Amino acid sequence: MNIITFDSDEKLNEAAANIIVGQVQTIPRAVLGLATGGTPVGIYKQIVRDYERGMVSFRNVTTFNLDEYVNIPVDHPESYHSYMKSHLFDHIDLPESQRFIPNGNASNLDDECRRYDEAIELSGQIDLQLLGLGHNGHIGFNEPSHALIKGTHTVDLAEQTLEANARFFASIDEVPKQALTMGVGTILKAKKILLVVKGADKADIIKQALQGPITTDVPASLLQTHPNLIVLLDTAAAGKLA
Numbered sequence: 712m713n714i715i716t717f718d719s720d721e722k723l724n725e726a727a728a729n730i731i732v733g734q735v736q737t738i739p740r741a742v743l744g745l746a747t748g749g750t751p752v753g754i755y756k757q758i759v760r761d762y763e764r765g766m767v768s769f770r771n772v773t774t775f776n777l778d779e780y781v782n783i784p785v786d787h788p789e790s791y792h793s794y795m796k797s798h799l800f801d802h803i804d805l806p807e808s809q810r811f812i813p814n815g816n817a818s819n820l821d822d823e824c825r826r827y828d829e830a831i832e833l834s835g836q837i838d839l840q841l842l843g844l845g846h847n848g849h850i851g852f853n854e855p856s857h858a859l860i861k862g863t864h865t866v867d868l869a870e871q872t873l874e875a876n877a878r879f880f881a882s883i884d885e886v887p888k889q890a891l892t893m894g895v896g897t898i899l900k901a902k903k904i905l906l907v908v909k910g911a912d913k914a915d916i917i918k919q920a921l922q923g924p925i926t927t928d929v930p931a932s933l934l935q936t937h938p939n940l941i942v943l944l945d946t947a948a949a950g951k952l953a
């Protein structure tokens with residue numbers, strides 16, 4: 712595991728963007744796993760900047776997002792479909808047919824999850840998976856539980872997740888209660904994982920994830936088993952690491 716700490720948000724975003732852009736420069740047909748949430752916003756901004764400077768093309772890239780809310784209109788400003796368009800997809804040359812996000816409005820969610828796993832399988836392996844970290848240790852929307860699920864599945868969001876994500880909605884009652892998420896099996900199958908964590912409010916959970924026991928109670932702790940994990944932290948998030 713390679714942990715790097717940054718004293719500015721700008722440097723952290725640049726470093727993360729360099730890893731992602733570098734991956735595409737090395738393998739133009741790269742398969743990228745993408746994340747949403749507050750953490751990657753600045754990273755996507757930097758990637759768009761690099762694209763505008765002509766440093767990289769996403770023409771041959773395929774992307775798979777980690778998750779999407781269930782029963783949120785695709786064009787709702789807080790759907791992850793909208794998020795990806797406004798922060799990244801609308802600004803780069805990634806063809807629409809090569810962007811995958813689970814469909815939380817599918818009439819049969821189980822079929823949708825199977826379809827999503829098949830699409831990932833068909834693309835080969837995810838070369839680089841970008842991850843954020845939930846306050847309760849979730850990755851994607853794999854919430855703490857006595858058991859974790861390997862493939863894409865429907866999940867009931869934890870109370871803490873609803874509270875954390877309420878900041879994006881008018882009130883907590885408007886936060887969708889369920890989501891579709893890639894499973895931990897799929898996440899761990901990625902050739903390389905880039906975990907990005909920011910803020911003092913995540914100092915405890917990142918310590919548990921990286922230096923605590925490997926447990927399904929902290930889904931991110933499973934990342935300790937991954938052979939090619941890069942962790943980028945700001946100094947606030949790194950504050951409690953040994």
Ligand SMILES: N[C@@H]1[C@@H](O)[C@H](O)[C@@H](COP(=O)(O)O)O[C@@H]1O
Pocket residue numbers: 746747748749750751777778842843844845846850851852872876
């Ligand atoms: N499903 C997403 C995760 O993929 C994300 O990593 C996490 C942290 O989000 P943030 O970066 O806003 O703290 O929670 C969200 O709800």
